Amino acid sequence: MSVFEVSSGHFCFRYCHFRQGRLVSSHCKFYFILVFLFSGLGTPVYGVDIALVLRSESKAFEQVVNGLTDDLKGDLQFSEHVVDRGTDASDIQSLVDEVSPNVVVLVGNRSINAYIQYQQVNKGEDFPPAIVLAALYVDQLAVKIDNVTGIRYEIPAVTSAIHLRSLLKHDVKKIGVVYRAWMKDFIEENVQYCKREGFDLIGYEIGGKSKRYSSKIKKGIAHLIDEGVDALWVINDNALLNSESLVKGWIPGLKNINKPVIVSVKSIILSKFKFGSFAVVLDHYDLGVQGASIIAEIMDNNWSVEGREIELPLSVRKMVNLAIFKKKGIEFNVKKLSEMDEVIWD
The missing domain is CATH 3.40.50.2300 (Response regulator)
Known part of the structure; x- marks a missing residue:
């Protein structure tokens, strides 16, 4: 037919x-x-x-x-x-x-x-x-x-950090990230990107092949806060962002933490969990x-890809959840809100 x-x-x-x-x-x-x-x-x-x-x-x-x-x-x-x-x-x-x-x-x-x-x-x-x-x-x-x-x-950590720094009243120098061992090369690459712009990306590696990471996520958050990070960067890893990891790991781990949390998935900053306060997402x-x-x-080039490398994404959308900012006491520059693509008020 x-x-x-x-x-x-x-x-x-x-x-x-x-x-x-x-x-x-x-x-x-x-x-x-x-x-x-x-x-x-x-x-x-x-x-x-x-x-x-x-x-x-x-x-x-x-x-x-x-x-x-x-x-x-x-x-x-x-x-x-x-x-x-x-x-x-x-x-x-x-x-x-x-x-x-x-x-x-x-x-x-x-x-x-x-x-x-x-x-x-x-x-x-x-x-x-x-x-x-x-x-x-x-x-x-x-x-x-x-x-x-x-x-x-994936959007590089430095891209998100630059946009966050422009929004906040206080400086952002140290950024913490919890990651699984297999992502080590990806994290180390982002460490170098961050250094070029004056940021220090501090990682907490989760080893092993366990499918349950809740306790390790909470431990990682506590370690990074002790290291004096100014913000946390949550990478797009399904194992670290499933329902169990969110409910038993991220949410309780961040409950009393008054730091900006950067995410790269729009659904997280809009979700009922409300732990992501700043998002830089791709414009599809x-x-x-x-x-x-x-x-x-x-x-x-006559249909040849020879010599081409994988490119970084060029266009992003910036989102801020002001309800979380205000609840956590995170001070921001009101004039910079006009630079955001989306502002969540409540």
Whole structure:
């Protein structure tokens, strides 16, 4: 079954079919220049390069793709597909065979993991360049993918620290962070970034492979406060931010701590837990635009990613929870509130 729509140069089709005993659905969007002939009917311009976009179901990921496609409209055709937990190497193979993409855009960790499986099954083959967006700790994943580049999803501690320092009346020099051992390289890199801007990032490492970190989180917070930190930076680690870690670790550990707490996930600063008082989060649409600029450069370089490094995100949104600031007695410069993208009053 197919449904076709044509609207102002926007051509899309949706189809469903059964593959290996299960239903697979795909949604493809093709952007093209309308050529009006005698009938006035628009027809696509053939020979335009194609990008295969794989993403998970998420509004944030939709925004990334919107930024990507809006910026490259007319330069590329986009074949967009939503992956889920059941998507495997054979599904990716079918899409690659069908689309024959010049470039593959991987949005989110789930799409990356499926694409890694696809490349492992097809070792030794030549793969089109791949761009990785909106995926946690992409540096560690990129080494498993041939012919890849991308943009980090994590916002450096120094970026958040600079924005926080501009808002507060008192200086911010020492920033504390609790992290798991496997993230040591990431933390050490952030230590160097912070030093360049006059910040001292102090880490508390949690070792072991335990799935329960509540007591270790509380111990880490206490240690960092004893070290005299001016603020705490909470990194985006699912194991340290699950419900149990929040309820039994972060919230009781921070109960009597009157320090700003920096987070990088919007839902945390808006949640009922109310322990994140300052957030610097990615602008997902602009992340897509940044990804589009990378693709444009790759196109100009004959579809080569050779010599490219993983980039840092360029565009962020700043949020402050004044209700927590006031409750904790954290003094801030009222005039600087105009520089915030979002202010939470209660």
